[in-house]
Amino acid sequence: MKVSDFYYDLPQELIAQHPLEDRAKSRLLIYDRKTHAIEHKYFKNIVEYLREDDCLVINDTKVIPARLLGNREDTGGKMEFLLIDKKGKNLWEVMVNPGRRADIGRRFVFGDGILKAEILDRTQEGTRIVKFEYDGIFEEILDKVGIMPLPPYIHESLEDSNRYQTVYAKHDGSVAAPTAGLHFTPDLLEEIKYKGVDIANITLHVGMGTFRPVKVENVEEHKMHSETYYVSNQAAQTINKAREKGGRIIAVGTTSCRTLETIGDSSRRVHPGFGKTDIFIYPGYEFKVVDALITNFHLPKSTLLMLVSAFGGRKEMINVYAEAVNRRYRFFSFGDAMFIQ
Numbered sequence: 001m002k003v004s005d006f007y008y009d010l011p012q013e014l015i016a017q018h019p020l021e022d023r024a025k026s027r028l029l030i031y032d033r034k035t036h037a038i039e040h041k042y043f044k045n046i047v048e049y050l051r052e053d054d055c056l057v058i059n060d061t062k063v064i065p066a067r068l069l070g071n072r073e074d075t076g077g078k079m080e081f082l083l084i085d086k087k088g089k090n091l092w093e094v095m096v097n098p099g100r101r102a103d104i105g106r107r108f109v110f111g112d113g114i115l116k117a118e119i120l121d122r123t124q125e126g127t128r129i130v131k132f133e134y135d136g137i138f139e140e141i142l143d144k145v146g147i148m149p150l151p152p153y154i155h156e157s158l159e160d161s162n163r164y165q166t167v168y169a170k171h172d173g174s175v176a177a178p179t180a181g182l183h184f185t186p187d188l189l190e191e192i193k194y195k196g197v198d199i200a201n202i203t204l205h206v207g208m209g210t211f212r213p214v215k216v217e218n219v220e221e222h223k224m225h226s227e228t229y230y231v232s233n234q235a236a237q238t239i240n241k242a243r244e245k246g247g248r249i250i251a252v253g254t255t256s257c258r259t260l261e262t263i264g265d266s267s268r269r270v271h272p273g274f275g276k277t278d279i280f281i282y283p284g285y286e287f288k289v290v291d292a293l294i295t296n297f298h299l300p301k302s303t304l305l306m307l308v309s310a311f312g313g314r315k316e317m318i319n320v321y322a323e324a325v326n327r328r329y330r331f332f333s334f335g336d337a338m339f340i341q
Contacts (some may be wrong), residue, residue, distance in 0.1 A: 015332050019182065055239050064172050069147065073107040090138070092132065150164065167186055202230070205228045229259045229275060240269050253296075259277065285310045291341075311340055
């Protein structure tokens with residue numbers, strides 16, 4: 001299977017540069033896998049397509065201000081860090097720019113010196129392992145000196161950083177938002193609960209791997225970066241009870257989907273736990289847990305489009321994406337949504 005099999009033509013003007021004022025007024029494409037029928041609605045209409053006893057699984061990770069702009073301690077040369085993964089106490093894996101200034105042993109300062117860092121190691125992927133030095137609480141320091149790390153295809157500044165957070169974001173740790181969840185509002189979630197739909201909160205901290213292009217020709221040769229997940233006993237029980245009652249397990253976003261497929265077994269039950277997942281889902285994968293998927297429209301040739309194609313069918317999804325382009329849907333993080341059932 002070739003990466004080129006997941007290409008589609010997308011006009012640049014359809015890449016959403018800012019969120020809508022009302023989250024729930026994004027458009028919603030409904031795709032039925034059995035009948036291949038397509039409907040065009042608004043996200044607030046999602047309630048009509050949910051059933052009593054269904055379970056909506058949301059990812060409550062919270063995006064941290066992971067972009068740091070600073071200077072070399074000795075020369076003052078500019079440096080940019082992007083936090084990727086916490087490796088230990090005060091130890092982080094980071095992307096650096098420019099890389100030529102980030103040799104092992106080099107030191108950098110951020111926020112007039114309230115945060116300092118030393119390069120300890122270089123990984124095979126070219127990222128760095130750094131140790132941070134500061135007085136106080138790291139998360140509070142980060143709030144002062146860090147910047148929200150918007151995706152590279154968004155070129156406009158974001159006036160309200162909370163618009164790159166879901167309304168249920170709770171646990172710090174992501175460098176990118178689980179964007180399918182950006183469409184929900186508190187009122188919409190209450191309406192969903194009132195209908196008799198259970199909501200299970202799980203956590204998967206999204207890493208920069210979500211934006212990294214697939215550089216191999218054959219899909220099967222691509223290696224996913226690992227991400228940290230946590231699923232509580234309560235969440236697992238909620239999901240399993242919905243299954244027992246005959247309800248559908250509906251993943252909100254590819255991050256929830258990947259987590260559910262990581263913790264699921266052949267009996268279609270899920271198990272609580274904490275760990276790392278590098279699961280790579282592409283066509284040919286047999287889903288163990290997920291019955292329906294709420295998702296945004298993803299980049300051509302991306303692993304996210306491959307996952308969606310595994311769920312909805314490759315040819316089918318390419319056709320659906322062509323329909324979305326023709327209908328002038330808004331694409332990517334701040335764009336419109338799709339419900340595949």
